[in-house]
Amino acid sequence: MITTKDLTKVYRSRGREVTALAGVDLHVREGEVYGVVGTSGAGKSTLIRCVNMLERPSSGSVTVDGIELTALSGQEHRAGRDLRAARRRIGMVFQHFNLLSSRTVQENVELPLEIIGLDRTQRRRKAAELLDLVGLADKARSYPSQLSGGQKQRVGIARALAGDPKVLLSDEATSALDPETTRSILGLLRDLNRQLGLTVLLITHEMDVIKSVCDSAALMRGGKVVEAGALTDLLARPDSVLARELFPLGEFGAGHPGHTVLEITFQGDTSAQPFVSQLARTYQIDINILGAAVETIAGRLVGRMRVELPGSHQDNVVPIGFLREQGLQVDVLNEAGLKHAGLNEPNGVVA
Amino acid sequence: MTWDDMQQLMQPATLETLQMVGVATVVTVLIGLPLGLLLVLTDKGGALQNVVVNRVLGVIVNVGRSLPFIILMVALQTFTRGVVGTTLGWQAATVPLAIGAIPFFARLVETSVREVDGGLLEAVHAMGGSTWTTVRKVLLPESLPALVSSVTTTVIALIGFSAMAGTVGGGGLGTLAVNYGYQRFETGFMWVIIAELVVIVMIIQAIGDFFVRRLNNRGHSGGTVRLRRRRSAVSTPEAVSTPAEELTPAS
Numbered sequence: 322m323i324t325t326k327d328l329t330k331v332y333r334s335r336g337r338e339v340t341a342l343a344g345v346d347l348h349v350r351e352g353e354v355y356g357v358v359g360t361s362g363a364g365k366s367t368l369i370r371c372v373n374m375l376e377r378p379s380s381g382s383v384t385v386d387g388i389e390l391t392a393l394s395g396q397e398h399r400a401g402r403d404l405r406a407a408r409r410r411i412g413m414v415f416q417h418f419n420l421l422s423s424r425t426v427q428e429n430v431e432l433p434l435e436i437i438g439l440d441r442t443q444r445r446r447k448a449a450e451l452l453d454l455v456g457l458a459d460k461a462r463s464y465p466s467q468l469s470g471g472q473k474q475r476v477g478i479a480r481a482l483a484g485d486p487k488v489l490l491s492d493e494a495t496s497a498l499d500p501e502t503t504r505s506i507l508g509l510l511r512d513l514n515r516q517l518g519l520t521v522l523l524i525t526h527e528m529d530v531i532k533s534v535c536d537s538a539a540l541m542r543g544g545k546v547v548e549a550g551a552l553t554d555l556l557a558r559p560d561s562v563l564a565r566e567l568f569p570l571g572e573f574g575a576g577h578p579g580h581t582v583l584e585i586t587f588q589g590d591t592s593a594q595p596f597v598s599q600l601a602r603t604y605q606i607d608i609n610i611l612g613a614a615v616e617t618i619a620g621r622l623v624g625r626m627r628v629e630l631p632g633s634h635q636d637n638v639v640p641i642g643f644l645r646e647q648g649l650q651v652d653v654l655n656e657a658g659l660k661h662a663g664l665n666e667p668n669g670v671v672a
Numbered sequence: 673m674t675w676d677d678m679q680q681l682m683q684p685a686t687l688e689t690l691q692m693v694g695v696a697t698v699v700t701v702l703i704g705l706p707l708g709l710l711l712v713l714t715d716k717g718g719a720l721q722n723v724v725v726n727r728v729l730g731v732i733v734n735v736g737r738s739l740p741f742i743i744l745m746v747a748l749q750t751f752t753r754g755v756v757g758t759t760l761g762w763q764a765a766t767v768p769l770a771i772g773a774i775p776f777f778a779r780l781v782e783t784s785v786r787e788v789d790g791g792l793l794e795a796v797h798a799m800g801g802s803t804w805t806t807v808r809k810v811l812l813p814e815s816l817p818a819l820v821s822s823v824t825t826t827v828i829a830l831i832g833f834s835a836m837a838g839t840v841g842g843g844g845l846g847t848l849a850v851n852y853g854y855q856r857f858e859t860g861f862m863w864v865i866i867a868e869l870v871v872i873v874m875i876i877q878a879i880g881d882f883f884v885r886r887l888n889n890r891g892h893s894g895g896t897v898r899l900r901r902r903r904s905a906v907s908t909p910e911a912v913s914t915p916a917e918e919l920t921p922a923s
Contacts, residue, residue: 405800421792425890
């Protein structure tokens, strides 16, 4: 649905060059919620603004719903006719809502419809539908200044949906909201994604956002995507930094010398199996649980457990094989207990 | 000089002053508003970014603003004669008044429009709106309260200028004050005229403030009004409808 190829953006000011995007390839499939996460300055904001050409990339291409936007003329605020038409099919919500204070909630939602050129009655009807959809039908006549942050963002979402877009871009839509409101807005995005088949590309600096709504995610650092993929795939990948950040087991339990420390990740059906007791019974070994966590990620139950088995790696080849046979993902940690680079990295993603 | 004598002189003069200020205001707004918008739009980062146009407009506005009005009036005499056919009377005074006020108003418009949050423009661009859409749907409506208060300020400045026009036969209250108060030493009459000017200015300011307050009621500012509305929203539905109707601007 959204594809970027080798996207770069270089800002030039007073002879200095700042690279905001250094060759970003992104592939967002139709109907999924895709999250881009990274610290501020990682280039994620530039990326999302390049998707609808609010910023024109220095090089590379952007294709949304089969239309190559980079091939259309005009940029930023001087968009050509074709680009403007393409933008009408892409909704966008903003961190600071960007509602017109001079218009009522209903009139704000009608604004994109005015741009499309619908007549008054059609606009009224559509705006009422949309406000109903976001649960603000009773606030139609209020002004934005009379609404709470969460309500304002709901209006922003209703407005973004006015042109019946297939794609919704969300630029830190929940970053100005408190945790509870964030949850309800994310829930709304999730519902819209399911009900309308809306493809959502969101950027955020909060791992929790990725965890609660996204199907896929990309981690950005220094203008590059360092890791991307479906969350379920990422969690199955032992070296995934994103999976570490999504599912931190912390520093605890490096294990004792002469023991083997395993990290077991289980998803979906496998989470229902009593594998620890099975293992203990089958092989007559004492299993020491060092840490464990279970969470719902991308709508699936996912758990990760760190356990310690007596004896060296060689001694435990058979039990490890048994676990893998059960469909579990098993990683053997080295003596230091820190196999993965992501764990200790100080500049890791803000969780 | 009796009160009746004064009134006989003052009535037509007041009308003349209001006429010249009125006409000059209309012309000023018609030309100054687009000029002020252009100053913003052609500036760096604006939708119609154009350094040359922006510089030229900036210089014109600065020159216009720094010329003393009384010199402008004399310098424009030929032009005035070309436009209205005379250099005397209130009709003639409107020309230098408007030309003096246009750059002043354009700067006020520029400042007001600049206050509009850039995020709103971005939102409209993201919806597929053109530059003209942003002007019509965002820049003007969002800065309307500030624009109204700029008009008020401009009208009041024009009243001051119009009195000055009196020294070179511009008609209106200014001429009266110069001819009687200054040249014939009718100090009392002069004070009466000054008092009238003060009253006119106060009335115009009050009218301007009234409209600004009304416009602000719908928007972000005006804390007290907002509080009142909040409270009314909690009360019974019947009670809500009345203040809401009063406060909703006719769109």
